[in-house]
Amino acid sequence: MSTIELILLSLGSLAKIANNPALGGGSALRTNEISEMLLMLTAFVTAGKEGHEDLEEFTAVVTQMAEENRGPRPDEFAGLRARSSSAHARLQAAKARAIAEDSGEEEDELVNELKDDLVVMAEEFGLEVPSNATKAEIIALIRERQGLVSMLRDDLITKAVGLGLEVPSDATKADIIELIVEHEAQQEE
Amino acid sequence: MFGMYRWNDLRALPLLILTLVVMVLLLSCAASNPVAAAKTSEQKAFALYGSFVIFQEKAADLVESGALSNSVIIKIANAEERAKPVADSLADASEEFAAIRKEYEEGGETDEFRLVAAINNLDAWVTRAAPLIHNFVDAVQGETE
Numbered sequence: 001m002s003t004i005e006l007i008l009l010s011l012g013s014l015a016k017i018a019n020n021p022a023l024g025g026g027s028a029l030r031t032n033e034i035s036e037m038l039l040m041l042t043a044f045v046t047a048g049k050e051g052h053e054d055l056e057e058f059t060a061v062v063t064q065m066a067e068e069n070r071g072p073r074p075d076e077f078a079g080l081r082a083r084s085s086s087a088h089a090r091l092q093a094a095k096a097r098a099i100a101e102d103s104g105e106e107e108d109e110l111v112n113e114l115k116d117d118l119v120v121m122a123e124e125f126g127l128e129v130p131s132n133a134t135k136a137e138i139i140a141l142i143r144e145r146q147g148l149v150s151m152l153r154d155d156l157i158t159k160a161v162g163l164g165l166e167v168p169s170d171a172t173k174a175d176i177i178e179l180i181v182e183h184e185a186q187q188e189e
Numbered sequence: 190m191f192g193m194y195r196w197n198d199l200r201a202l203p204l205l206i207l208t209l210v211v212m213v214l215l216l217s218c219a220a221s222n223p224v225a226a227a228k229t230s231e232q233k234a235f236a237l238y239g240s241f242v243i244f245q246e247k248a249a250d251l252v253e254s255g256a257l258s259n260s261v262i263i264k265i266a267n268a269e270e271r272a273k274p275v276a277d278s279l280a281d282a283s284e285e286f287a288a289i290r291k292e293y294e295e296g297g298e299t300d301e302f303r304l305v306a307a308i309n310n311l312d313a314w315v316t317r318a319a320p321l322i323h324n325f326v327d328a329v330q331g332e333t334e
Contacts, residue, residue, distance in 0.1 A: 052221070055221045055243055059221040062232060063226040066226060066227060066232055071290070091245065091249050094249070098259035
């Protein structure tokens with residue numbers, strides 16, 4: 001089978017798959033998925049063609065060796081060993097990159113999960129978290145609110161009065177905190 | 190082959206089918222078989238080692254092509270990592286046998302017993318290396334496992 005025949009057959013198969021919903025194709029198939037398939041197909045055909053040619057050449061070497069009734073020469077082995085070392089280094093480097101990329105993606109996922117947890121925690125404190133807030137900003141909001149919650153009622157009253165607020169005598173700690181937070185929000189505006 | 194996809198990931202189905210189709214096409218192309226062309230144990234060892242090297246290079250091209258997912262790249266590299274030490278030992282055993290045979294043919298101190306032991310050792314490495322190398326070749330041709 002020639003390379004052209006191989007490519008035509010492969011493209012024919014791709015077209016059948018892409019158009020057949022039963023095979024996962026049809027309208028369910030997105031453009032980027034077809035691009036991914038074509039990219040993979042190109043890699044298969046290229047690597048397959050080169051590998052096949054190398055294999056053919058090597059088979060001819062072994063056939064001749066058998067016809068000459070001789071064993072492999074040291075230089076023939078040395079050549080293969082050098083090629084093997086080079087390919088091994090390339091494969092292991094690709095593996096190291098793949099592992100590093102995968103662990104990077106896991107880290108990103110972990111960071112996003114942590115951010116989600118922080119948002120939930122902030123909401124439990126009655127805080128509104130802007131959607132674009134960073135983790136550090138959410139933590140600062142929570143700490144600020146935690147600081148207020150941990151203050152004694154008398155201290156909260158002192159703080160509120162210091163800000164020029166009037167505190168009803170029957171106000172609870174939560175009421176005073178709300179007054180302070182509202183005041184600070186107004187000041188920021 | 191199937192390790193690269195989750196069974197419940199139906200979006201991977203077209204890629205899986207395409208992979209199978211191309212794999213069959215590539216296998217039909219690969220009529221050349223160096224191991225089948227070899228007659229002696231030395232030639233078989235050389236043919237097996239050479240096939241391994243060709244598929245190592247093919248695998249390196251594939252993993253650098255940008256068309257494979259990281260999980261597939263890792264699987265191919267792992268298969269190669271498992272096969273390489275045995276393939277290298279096969280090459281060592283073959284070269285050792287060649288040296289012993291040369292010494293025997295030149296009438297040196299090597300006796301027939303040592304020559305037979307060396308060829309048995311080589312045959313043992315061929316037997317041990319073959320399945321590992323075939324697994325690696327399958328991984329490259331099917332791009333996984």
